[in-house]
Amino acid sequence: MLVSAKEMLQKAKAGKYAVGQFNINNLEWTKAVLLIAQEYKSPVILGVSEGAGKYMTGYKTVVGMVNGMMEELNITVPVALHLDHGSFEGCMKCVEAGFSSIMFDGSHYPIAENIEKTKELVKICADKGMSLEAEVGSIGGEEDGVIGNGEVADPKECKSIADLGVTMLAAGIGNIHGKYPANWTGLNFEVLAEIQKLTGEMPLVLHGGTGIPEDMIKKAISLGVAKINVNTECQLTFADATRKYIEAGKDLSGKGFDPRKLLAPGTDAIKATVKEKMELFGSIGKAE
Numbered sequence: 001m002l003v004s005a006k007e008m009l010q011k012a013k014a015g016k017y018a019v020g021q022f023n024i025n026n027l028e029w030t031k032a033v034l035l036i037a038q039e040y041k042s043p044v045i046l047g048v049s050e051g052a053g054k055y056m057t058g059y060k061t062v063v064g065m066v067n068g069m070m071e072e073l074n075i076t077v078p079v080a081l082h083l084d085h086g087s088f089e090g091c092m093k094c095v096e097a098g099f100s101s102i103m104f105d106g107s108h109y110p111i112a113e114n115i116e117k118t119k120e121l122v123k124i125c126a127d128k129g130m131s132l133e134a135e136v137g138s139i140g141g142e143e144d145g146v147i148g149n150g151e152v153a154d155p156k157e158c159k160s161i162a163d164l165g166v167t168m169l170a171a172g173i174g175n176i177h178g179k180y181p182a183n184w185t186g187l188n189f190e191v192l193a194e195i196q197k198l199t200g201e202m203p204l205v206l207h208g209g210t211g212i213p214e215d216m217i218k219k220a221i222s223l224g225v226a227k228i229n230v231n232t233e234c235q236l237t238f239a240d241a242t243r244k245y246i247e248a249g250k251d252l253s254g255k256g257f258d259p260r261k262l263l264a265p266g267t268d269a270i271k272a273t274v275k276e277k278m279e280l281f282g283s284i285g286k287a288e
């Protein structure tokens with residue numbers, strides 16, 4: 001059964017480790033993440049962007065697939081199904097479809113409107129026993145290659161959003177979605193420390209986990225980050241393994257064209273990446 005991310009993240013924050021959010025795109029992705037979480041006894045968050053939700057034909061399909069898979073695979077570790085960067089409308093759809101967690105990305109609204117909409121969702125999530133992630137100070141995008149920095153959040157704004165009763169808070173600290181530009185100046189730990197000081201027990205979320213050096217990840221966890229989002233890295237390893245399979249001509253020999261064979265190396269590559277991240281974040285064995 002899907003659970004809210006609240007308990008797993010509070011435990012992570014208290015235990016100084018982080019739970020990975022791995023974004024899913026299809027059945028292979030979902031299967032890979034769930035199997036590794038179960039094998040290594042780690043809590044896990046399955047992230048679904050609005051685009052990925054649409055790709056999988058809608059949120060109800062995603063809920064049906066994940067619930068069915070958890071039952072068929074006997075998944076017993078805590079799993080949250082989470083909307084990533086949701087609009088207000090997207091959040092409402094996921095509440096209805098049976099997600100156990102949502103992120104409302106109100107970072108592009110003026111702070112007053114972000115607060116108003118977040119308040120409404122806090123109420124709904126409390127009623128449904130769901131977790132809610134809010135964002136302050138938008139996170140740099142992959143088109144930001146020219147600029148060396150992602151956006152940095154204002155710690156006071158973080159405090160005002162945290163006080164509304166959200167479960168976890170994403171704050172830009174120079175992190176970027178997608179691949180990091182060569183002139184990236186790194187995470188802003190002074191701001192992270194300030195945010196943690198003002199928001200206390202609130203689990204903090206680090207977006208754009210792909211390509212942040214390991215020592216920076218560890219330092220971020222020591223400063224209160226309890227959830228780290230991984231998306232691009234699984235896409236890169238999946239594509240790389242699939243390309244190798246095709247380039248080696250394996251789809252042309254025997255029944256190598258069978259999608260169950262064709263997609264297997266990519267699926268295994270996702271598994272390896274997920275395991276590596278869980279090790280780095282320290283979440284292995286925490287679901288025992």
Ligand SMILES: [Zn+2]
Pocket residue numbers: 085139177207208229
């Ligand atoms: Zn993000």
